[in-house]
Amino acid sequence: MTRKVIHIDMDAFFASIEQRDNPALRGKPVLVGGKPNSRGVVAAASYEARAYGVFSAMPCSRAARLCPNAIFTPPRFEVYREVSQQVQAIFLRYTDRIEPLSLDEAYLDVSEQCVRKTATSLAKEIRQVIAAETQLTASAGISYNKFLAKMASDIRKPNGQFVVLPEQGEAFVAQLPIGKFYGVGKATETKMVALGIHTGADLRRWSLEALQKQFGKWAQFLYDIARGIDERPVDNNGERKSIGAETTFSENLHNEQAILKTLQDLAQQVANSLQKKQLVAETLAIKVRYPDFTTVTRQCRAVPPVHSFDDIKPYLPHLLQRTEAVDKSVRLLGLSVSNLIDQKSNTPIQLKLKHLDRKD
Numbered sequence: 447m448t449r450k451v452i453h454i455d456m457d458a459f460f461a462s463i464e465q466r467d468n469p470a471l472r473g474k475p476v477l478v479g480g481k482p483n484s485r486g487v488v489a490a491a492s493y494e495a496r497a498y499g500v501f502s503a504m505p506c507s508r509a510a511r512l513c514p515n516a517i518f519t520p521p522r523f524e525v526y527r528e529v530s531q532q533v534q535a536i537f538l539r540y541t542d543r544i545e546p547l548s549l550d551e552a553y554l555d556v557s558e559q560c561v562r563k564t565a566t567s568l569a570k571e572i573r574q575v576i577a578a579e580t581q582l583t584a585s586a587g588i589s590y591n592k593f594l595a596k597m598a599s600d601i602r603k604p605n606g607q608f609v610v611l612p613e614q615g616e617a618f619v620a621q622l623p624i625g626k627f628y629g630v631g632k633a634t635e636t637k638m639v640a641l642g643i644h645t646g647a648d649l650r651r652w653s654l655e656a657l658q659k660q661f662g663k664w665a666q667f668l669y670d671i672a673r674g675i676d677e678r679p680v681d682n683n684g685e686r687k688s689i690g691a692e693t694t695f696s697e698n699l700h701n702e703q704a705i706l707k708t709l710q711d712l713a714q715q716v717a718n719s720l721q722k723k724q725l726v727a728e729t730l731a732i733k734v735r736y737p738d739f740t741t742v743t744r745q746c747r748a749v750p751p752v753h754s755f756d757d758i759k760p761y762l763p764h765l766l767q768r769t770e771a772v773d774k775s776v777r778l779l780g781l782s783v784s785n786l787i788d789q790k791s792n793t794p795i796q797l798k799l800k801h802l803d804r805k806d
């Protein structure tokens with residue numbers, strides 16, 4: 447059966463909440479976080495500010511130069527978190543298969559709900575309910591997998607939606623600029639462009655073997671998405687059994703060696719837990735939170751399963767490479783392992799552990 451996945455993305459979330467709550471900010475270029483002359487970065491920019499070329503994660507000083515009449519406002523994360531929960535509660539009325547990506551984005555698997563109703567009409571309804579109950583707009587992408595739904599939600603932003611039907615998937619991917627691909631950061635984009643890969647169509651011309659030489663374990667994912675294929679399930683948050691560790695920095699970290707060193711420290715903690723519990727893990731994931739609070743996770747399959755620090759260590763640079771950590775700098779790093787197997791009995795284990803991968 448063809449899956450039906452909706453990616454919902456709130457429009458300029460933090461900035462829109464500030465404008466909603468303070469009428470004096472409406473229609474104005476609003477920047478959340480930082481001060482004009484500070485060394486910090488913009489956490490969010492209203493659409494009025496974006497018209498000046500300002501975007502989130504941009505240094506405040508640069509934003510202030512581009513948009514001299516910008517209004518800087520301090521972030522209110524408790525409020526954003528509250529609104530995020532309100533939106534999640536709306537999602538839950540439609541499906542319990544929800545995977546949040548950050549405070550303002552989530553994947554919804556609505557395959558079961560959309561036997562009679564189209565996913566397109568359901569997405570429209572969800573956006574209308576969000577607008578009515580939060581006075582905030584959201585955009586949606588609708589497709590048959592996560593990658594395409596995510597790419598599609600950007601097309602009619604703000605306050606719009608776009609559907610990619612199964613027969614349109616390949617053509618849609620073909621025309622996408624490679625820098626827009628979810629998961630392709632600045633560093634990877636530069637590498638791909640140097641290899642002559644400018645669009646999805648260019649990527650599609652590469653064989654799996656050739657991609658493996660350049661991108662290692664990431665090759666299979668790239669090979670698949672170039673063909674509009676993405677089998678990753680919408681991951682019901684909280685249900686996965688995992689062991690993890692994470693750390694938040696008082697100052698954003700941007701040095702690659704320092705980031706890698708931190709991941710290694712986390713790997714040591716995770717390996718200690720695995721050994722204590724006599725488990726091996728088939729899946730490894732890192733979590734990166736950028737200064738603008740968007741959070742990404744990157745995971746890979748470990749063959750053979752990992753158990754020790756030395757097992758985990760070689761995967762870290764590859765996982766890190768699939769984020770924009772070095773370009774954007776990071777405020778939080780996490781490492782977790784899942785698909786755990788009991789070493790002694792060699793059977794999958796059901797661990798009732800706190801889910802450390804939660805993306806808020």
Ligand SMILES: [Mg+2]
Nearest residue numbers: 455456458550
């Ligand atoms: Mg958003």
